[in-house]
Each structure stands twice: as C-alpha cells, then as structure tokens.
Amino acid sequence: MARSPLIDRVIRVVQEGGERAIQRALADTAKQELSRVLVGASPDTYEQWIDGQAGAAIDQIKAHGVAYFEFSYLRTIIAFAAAQLRELSPEDFVHPDQRVFRESHILFCDGREVGTLTEGGDTAFINRLPPRSEFVITNAQPYAGKIERGQSDQAPDGVFRLVASTVSRRYGSIVTSRFLWLRMEGLEEALGYPAIAIQAR
Numbered sequence: 001m002a003r004s005p006l007i008d009r010v011i012r013v014v015q016e017g018g019e020r021a022i023q024r025a026l027a028d029t030a031k032q033e034l035s036r037v038l039v040g041a042s043p044d045t046y047e048q049w050i051d052g053q054a055g056a057a058i059d060q061i062k063a064h065g066v067a068y069f070e071f072s073y074l075r076t077i078i079a080f081a082a083a084q085l086r087e088l089s090p091e092d093f094v095h096p097d098q099r100v101f102r103e104s105h106i107l108f109c110d111g112r113e114v115g116t117l118t119e120g121g122d123t124a125f126i127n128r129l130p131p132r133s134e135f136v137i138t139n140a141q142p143y144a145g146k147i148e149r150g151q152s153d154q155a156p157d158g159v160f161r162l163v164a165s166t167v168s169r170r171y172g173s174i175v176t177s178r179f180l181w182l183r184m185e186g187l188e189e190a191l192g193y194p195a196i197a198i199q200a201r
Contacts, residue, residue: 022063030058030067043071045127072131077171082117084163090154108136138182138195148194160194
C-alpha cells in the first residue's frame with residue numbers, strides 16, 4: 001500500500017522542527033560557554049569561527065555545526081613584560097631623574113615599530129594588532145647593550161634576559177618568550193640591542 005503524502009509531509013515537518021531545535025540549543029550553548037570564558041578568564045580579545053566562517057554570528061551555526069573561539073592574552077602579557085623591564089631597569093646614567101632608559105622600551109610587531117611602552121601609557125592599540133604576530137620589545141638607548149652585559153651596578157645580571165625568563169615561567173603555556181640581540185637599521189651598536197621576542201603558541 002502506498003504511503004500517504006500527508007505522512008511524508010508530517011515526517012518532513014518533524015525533521016525540520018528537530019533540526020531547528022538542535023540549532024537553537026547549540027547556539028545557546030556556544031553563547032553560554034563564550035560568556036563563561038569572557039567573565040571567568042577575562043581574555044584581552046577573541047576571534048570566532050562558526051562552521052569555519054571567520055567572524056560569523058553564533059546564531060548562524062547549523063545543527064550539528066562547530067563554534068570555535070580563539071582567545072588572546074597578548075596585551076596582558078606584553079604589559080606585564082614592559083612592567084618587569086621598567087622595574088629592573090637602572091636609573092639613567094646621565095639624567096637619573098628623567099628615567100630615560102625605563103621609559104624607552106619599544107614594541108615591534110612583525111618587524112614594524114608600533115609604540116613605546118611607557119609607564120601608565122595606553123596599551124589598547126595592542127588589541128588591534130594581529131595576535132599571531134611576533135612581538136619584540138627592545139630599547140634603543142645607546143647604553144642598552146652595556147646594561148644587558150652587566151656593566152651597571154644597578155643591574156649586574158642585565159634586564160631583558162631576566163624578563164624573558166620570567167615571562168616564560170608565567171605564561172609559557174600560551175606564548176613563547178625568548179631573549180635575543182636585535183640589530184636595527186640606522187643604529188650602530190655592534191652587538192645589537194637586547195630584546196625579548198613574544199609569540200602566541
């Protein structure tokens with residue numbers, strides 16, 4: 001006996017209703033989990049992919065789809081590194097009241113200078129930079145190399161190497177942090193300038 005067209009229509013309606021219910025439940029769950037992370041872990045920024053589409057709204061997720069979120073703490077980590085550098089930096093040799101060396105830490109993003117990390121300065125611009133970039137902090141004062149090589153009674157163990165290790169110990173699960181000597185065009189320090197390279201894992 002042939003099946004009634006009415007039965008076929010009922011089956012389709014039930015299936016479509018079930019898919020919509022699954023889709024709504026999945027979207028609600030994704031929103032709840034995102035909110036939980038934003039409140040509990042306080043990331044600096046995040047990016048989202050809904051069914052592989054970058055920046056798509058969560059409500060666009062399909063039934064049985066995938067919501068993927070990537071969280072960034074780079075602004076927090078870079079600000080922490082800068083604060084540690086300032087704390088360990090000796091007073092300026094020539095003008096100790098001006099704190100020149102402490103306020104001359106420069107941030108590069110993929111080789112391009114993007115700002116100076118001064119105490120109390122605005123670091124919100126870091127959130128606008130590509131999170132998968134390599135960030136390098138250095139100091140172009142002409143005596144930066146001497147300080148790093150221990151030629152300062154105020155910093156006998158240097159500055160940048162110590163901070164690179166501190167960042168690794170504290171945030172090593174989410175970023176790599178390494179010390180390096182950086183050569184910069186137009187500046188003639190023979191051995192380069194001390195620097196820290198930070199990059200998301």
